[in-house]
Amino acid sequence: MSGSLSHRLILAACAWVIALTVLGGLVLTFAFQRAATASFDVALNDQLRELVAGLTTAGAGQWQLSQPPGDSRYGDIYSGRYWQVEDQEGRRERSRSLWDSRLATCPAGPAGGPEWLSPEGPDGRPLRAIRQRIALPRRTQPVCVQVAVSRAALDAEIAQFTRTLVLALAVLAGGLLVAVWLQVSFGLRPLRRLAGQVRAVREGRADRIDGRHPVEIQPVVDELDAVLAHNRRLVERARSSSADLAHALKTPLSVMAAEVQRPGEDWRGTVDRQLQRMQALVQRHLGRAAVVGAGSGRRTPVRPVLEDLLGAMRRIHAARGIAFHCTAGDDAVFIGEREDLEELLGNLLDNAGKWARSRVDVEVAQDRDGLRIRIGDDGPGLTPAQREAATERGRRFDERAPGSGLGLGIVDDIAGSYDGHLRLDAGASGGLLAELWFPMPATNAA
Template sequence: MRSNSLLFRLLLGAAIWSAIALVAGGIALSAIFRERVEDNFEQRLTVLLYGLVAELDVAEDGALDAASPPGEPRFHQVYSGWYWQVDGADGAIARSRSLWDQALAAPSWADGGSGPRRSALDGPDDKALVALSLRITLPAMPDRPLIVTVAGDRAEIDAAAASFQQTLIFSLTALGLGLIVAILLQVRFGLRPLRKLRDGLAAIRDGRAETLDEGVPDEIRPLARELNALLRQNAAVVERARRHVGNLAHALKTPVTVLGNEAAGDRSGLGELVTHQTELIRRQLDHYLARARTAATGGVIGARTEVRPVAEALVRTVERLHRDRDLDISLQGDDLPDFRGEREDFEEMLGNLLDNACKWAGSRVVLSLGTSGGALRIAVADDGPGLDASVLDSAVLRGRRLDESVPGSGLGLSIVKDIAELYGGTLELGTAAQGGLEARLTLPGLPRRNS
């Protein structure tokens, strides 16, 4: 998942806000739970406090008789964390067995208020206690007010809160992970129409479709419509370019041909000059018209050409053109990708390579078709004299003819190179295994439609 993708951005944003919400909710729930635990703890202390008050009595000798309230056996366990104590004016009068030889600090009652009072005390072993105290006066001791205190271990509150926090953290973590998975699925589902749009564009580029399906959600339907309009406009512009190039070719070639034919019958110096110049004009027209047509169609979306049928047709054509030389022209290669481009451009490139090979071949020409890394690989080799390594690069220059004894314009390889480069391909020359020239053409390929 790339950091600049919509999926990553939406997922990251949702994850951040979910994390913030879960953390805030966890803190709030933890605080509420702790408050409820403390309230329950205080209610328990209240019950025990009033139970202890109910057990207080005065003996016949005037001594205070106190017993532990029922319901809490830890009042009888030494240093259990649960204690009670009754204080008079001179200090502790009675206390629980759990205090043993210790005593609790009596709370101050200087303001003379009534009702239970909550306080924090330090008990035996420095344990933190939560205490609840009540000031009372017994009927038998009207002039001796007493302070009754019941205290419980604060660690019980902390343990309950810690256990809840641990469970809460585990639950919220699981919930967060579940939310992330749910958000991921939701975002993927929401972005599915965009992936469908992307696949539709790929199908158009590969020539498997002509327009986008507009049966998409309302939010992106205008985009699909605009892209379809752009595709139609592009096709119209390309068609106009083709028509203008054809009109230009016809408008220029006809008068040039007329001039050449008229000059061919004139054996004077002027006639030979006109013949030579018209031939140069014809070569330049062929070159630049081919380049202009390819430039107009090389980027056409959806153009594709089946390679094998075109190659077979061209082999038959050059065999007929050079039948007087009895050349052996073989075609090798199967399971080929399609050429990502116009059929006319492919015919132009392969036809020039085959024609050039047949002109120089001694007896054999080999056309090899293959694929590598999704690209289309074409090699045309002959058993002719070949070229010296020092002139291989210059052989593809426009109008360069290395041997004037063989008819031609010197533009064939140059046109092939120009067209190949317009499609993002390459043309390389080398020495064939048969000893002649080998032209290696690399072009963009597309998977076969039936594969």
């Protein structure tokens, strides 16, 4: 059962339907039995009143039944309808239907209200009986009057109602169970459709989950689409990293190939430098692949990372006298890995330090919409066309400057993996302004 949601829902609903149907049947049967018995007792009490009305007393206090009940069945032997009148002196009159039998003797006692009994009749069948001790005029002792009727009609009526009720409840329960099955099948249809769409994505027939879904599972669909989009970005980033590495290794390999073909020259130093450069490039790309943390949900304070990087940048560019100025609040947080943030800021700060004439300005701001980091320099800047092409991998606008031309492309890739973006613009001082923006993760109420 634990392996199928539909089976669990159907079995749980069936258990409730059956339990409530049985309970309802018992309650209805009990209520009908009480109502039928009460109606039966009212008729029985009326016959007792009729019998009492026919009792009279003579002058000596002797009682007599001047008018027996008019129901002819009291005259048929063992008909199931009986009456009996007796006193404490032993005098007794009874209906002809009792023949040579009699009803139970009434115990001595004062006059009082009616009593209900369930004795056996003369033929062994169960009876419903009522008896009452009646005070008559000019008599000191009461007279006991009894009327008994066979329960066969009452029991047959109750049995007929029970059979009809069981049949009706069985049909009702069957209909409810079919309705439950249809409801569960219809209700889980969107999940089966979702499973088919996920299978289509896995088999390569689709790249995302399309279509409208019920509001209850739409958040799941949105999260699945987000995971699929994130995985696509990771794949693209891996491909880009491979292309970047191949592009970066191309120049050292060409240099080594040219050096080893020069006769009579010592090319070992050049090859050794190029090998070190290649090893550094490989380690850098391996490190980037290892620290891709988009979607990890970790919170990295921005200010400590910036302070560490700015300290390093001040030492690196100390000879040129580049001043680094930073405005960042302590509450600014990057939702991602610290290593990725270091990679992002390190590339932008290093690029700004290389081209700045005298200063680099860093501004960090965070609000409900997201995190914004601006890094600007007072260097020569870039033209609009150059800014459009600056994030292309391996693109360099000055071959004399050190580097591989991968920095801005790497920053753009990492920012994209966090659903952010890198925007290049002209700074207020005429240099380049690089702006990073990352959205704040959505928080869904449970």
